[in-house]
Amino acid sequence: MSDPAVALRGVEKSFRGHAVLRGVDLAVARGETFTILGGSGSGKSVCLKHMIGLLRADAGRVSLLGTDVTALREHAWVALRRRCGMVFQGAALFDSLSVLENVAFPLRHHERWPEPRVRERVAACLEAVGLPGIEAMLPAELSGGMRKRVGVARAIALEPELVLYDEPTTGLDPANARRISELILALNERLHVTSIVVTHDLDLCFAVSDRLALLKSGRIAACGNVDEMRGSANPDVRAYFEGIQDDGEVREAEGEAHGS
């Protein structure tokens, strides 16, 4: 793939001697919606954090939006992060700041917009996640699902080229989960945003993904489009999908013994 939005090549990462990533290879094309599936503790969040420089690989290379970021210095990350949004697994809001301040945070950090423009943008982002008019509320006053959606609103505030979503629908009711799927699709269609989605929500996965990959034992065990993966004879893929369908949860729990 020439000029991918994100590429990981042979990425390895261990924590205290426990190998989590053992040579991850993946490339996500610009404008693509790419989903990473895998059991709890398989290293999905760790993968996302490598893409955006929150973790550094022990070995291998990472490129982001045309830049080799494997050893990028922190000051050089500022301009690149301006172009990326991240929805963290726990919503990771600032508890002492209002919803307005939370969503406006990246705008104020990276831009010097006049206040009315900031407020207009915040209002549009809250509208997009189905929470219009909640600017004055504090995170403690919100339900878990609302916090999650405020996290999504913050991630898209700067109209990023690339958005990383770590379990964006966990804890949402079906209507709001669908709203997140529609938002990912709309960002892709209108603005050609590249999306990388980590999820256990197969409805979301099948609705938005151009391609999906299964992370298992520290490597990409399989990768393909929705039809290829759903029809895959790969035993790891079958076991993953059947494990989810049996009990709505991910049974495979590799790595959990290590305290994920």
Ligand SMILES: Nc1ncnc2c1ncn2[C@@H]1O[C@H](COP(=O)(O)OP(=O)(O)OP(=O)(O)O)[C@@H](O)[C@H]1O
């Ligand atoms: N900063 C860290 N320090 C030490 N260990 C870590 C760190 N981050 C992740 N790990 C370990 O790496 C493994 C993979 O964690 P990760 O959060 O990527 O799992 P995951 O696939 O996202 O799981 P889940 O679906 O439950 O979110 C776990 O064993 C976890 O304990």
Ligand SMILES: [Mg+2]
């Ligand atoms: Mg995770």
